[in-house]
Amino acid sequence: MKLLRVRPLTKEAFAPFGDVIETKSEFLTINEGKAQRHHDLAKVDVESEGGRTLINIFRATPWDRPIGLRVMERHPLGSQAFISMNGRPFLLVVAKAGIPPGPQDLQAFVTQPGQGINYAKGTWHHPLLVLDQPDDVLVVDRGGSGHNLDEIDIIGWNLGLEY
């Protein structure tokens, strides 16, 4: 199995794939000084073909180690955001939106404390990969009719994660 290197997630490295949801240096002070509002951190893009915003919880179990990559998927009609509800890290494997990726197109990241992510509409991604323990992850994505899932089987690429 060939191993993909997993890099710490940063806003700059992830920009081709979507948004990193994290606090930033500029914020609004609200609630009589008791809160900072870090405003509008992700492009929620769900309106294609009459879509609407959904809030869901994914209760996820870790995959067996070593993690072998099995499938890449995309949502052609909407963005999809993932935020741990327990401050736990998770792994990302992504490729740019567009024609189906090849093995050389994949990039892998691990979230840092306090980070969530938002896949841009059409970004190719592996299903959710939580790390050493089960986690509940908040997911903000698109509901509505229309074809919103494409998948490609990549078991034959024999790729895994070096983590």
Place this chain on the structure above:
Amino acid sequence: MKLLRVRPLTKEAFAPFGDVIETKSEFLTINEGKAQRHHDLAKVDVESEGGRTLINIFRATPWDRPIGLRVMERHPLGSQAFISMNGRPFLLVVAKAGIPPGPQDLQAFVTQPGQGINYAKGTWHHPLLVLDQPDDVLVVDRGGSGHNLDEIDIIGWNLGLEY
């Protein structure tokens, strides 16, 4: 100071005010069996007057004890969801949407592990009250023009929380 009793949050008790965001007994199994999708847990209601969905982080500091209630607010154009990013509890003080509440109309709750909430459009609520330590809370609400905040000063009610 008169103290409001704080009750554990349940979906049933909170129904007049909005949604409790939590796992439920029915879910979809996805990701080759590695995740449960607990689907569409909150009514994201942000489209009035051309609004759109925002994802934000509120970095919140606890209020001084004993907590005295100072203000109630509502967002007449959109719902607003709050989910701790660290699995921590927070307090809620709410009153039904409609004419401004009186002291007898307020109800107080504390979230249980794994719960977030979504205020329905127009629900009166106190600003975010995290408990014993600072917390980052994910907020899903409405962006766009239009008048989306009303506040009433309730310091004179001399109400606090019994917690």
